[in-house]
Amino acid sequence: MTTALFWFRKDLRIKNNHAWVKACETHRVLPVFVLEPQIISNAGLHRRNQFFLNLSALAEEIQSIGGRLNVIHGPASDVLPRYVRENNIDCLYFNADTTPFSRQRDEFLSNEISAQTHIFWGGLVHPPETVLTQKGEISKVFTPFYKKWVTIPAPLSLQNVQPVFVSGRENDWEIEQDLIPSSSDVGHRGAKERLERFLKVADDYQESRNIPSVEGTSFLSSDLHFGTIGPREILHRLSPNREGHRQFIRQLAWRDWYAHLLYANQEIPLKAANRSYENIQWRDDSEDLENWEKGRTGYPIVDAGMRQLSATGWMHNRVRMITASFLVKHLLIDWRKGERYFRRTLIDGDVAQNCGNWQWVAGTGFDAAPYFRVFNPVLQSKKFDPSGRYIRRWVPELEGMSNSAIHSPWEYDEATLRKHGVALGETYPFPMVNHAEARDRALATYKKARE
């Protein structure tokens, strides 16, 4: 029997992991995770914690069926070739990724390593280059992509063999166990719990997904990023006949679309997909950027979102759109700076998804929001957080404000504010820009770039 090295990457699960099943069916397996330096250096605190929790959950999963996860340190391009040689590996199995870094590394390794590589796409419902127009291209408009995407079958891959494990010659995993809070809500088990909870409320998804004070979304974004659950496993629990389910399935299609687009257009993280917007005159203002990051814009809904992000590593989707739009349109700061901050800080920070969505908000992407669509943070706040519950949760200094006034405290006189315990400029900042002026400036700047 030959030996396969199974390289876990952004697929920290063994359940419904087709690549894993395939490796186990005909080989002895050596499960490996390569702890590459950029996994740590590119991640904020929450994201790093989430990663280590998921990694140790995977190690436990493998242990529970009699194996052991071998963790080796270093850039994979440096350490894997030697590791493969020293452990007499015959072939290599892994799930691929669409990012430029990942593709260049994998390309390099497939030349460098003599063992045969078997590549799968367990992180997506459908692999890149499999959802195509009649002309054989990926659609640059979402709806035609989606119409094609839903017609393609996406079977599950169930494990039916007991893996035969081999151990690596070295295992220098040095994660101090006390850094890992014992937690049952991580790994595949945590993902399954989140899925089960979501299924109970999924019929209301269309209504409640936009209300940040309600737990109406799936909370599966980080699981999908780390691969603690596969998207097909989620898809198979949803019914296209139920409206809420169908809307969520649509979100899974957006996720595939952004991944496929990145695969086909590797410069998406760096450049406007719609090149006519590549010469927008962005403002280079690091102080404004920092005030945005820290949640000190003076717009309560924006500050609430940014504080939820830095406190928890997660932000509600509706608020992601509002805060991102504020940075790009109101502050006129380059979407790439916001994208970088989100990606570091979010526990679900993902190159394809984050860049795709930021370019959508900035209006520079494929099938993106039109440049003249400028969210009014006060109207958005009144519409989606009418009771102010979300704002009060994350901007407690505004707790005493009334439901109607909490969205725009600067519109009220000093005496009224004092009555509610607020002193603008002292307990809570003045708005850093005037909405109408900022809107005009954004429209003028975008219009100029189009000429």
Add this chain to the structure above:
DNA sequence: TGAAATGTTGGGGCG
């Protein structure tokens, strides 16, 4: 997966 500006309509107040 907007919002603001502009246009239209119709009821009510009033001379």
Add this chain to the structure above:
DNA sequence: ACGCCCCAACATTTC
């Protein structure tokens, strides 16, 4: 009773 104005309320267009 009539014309006129005001201005919500709704519709359309523009950014």
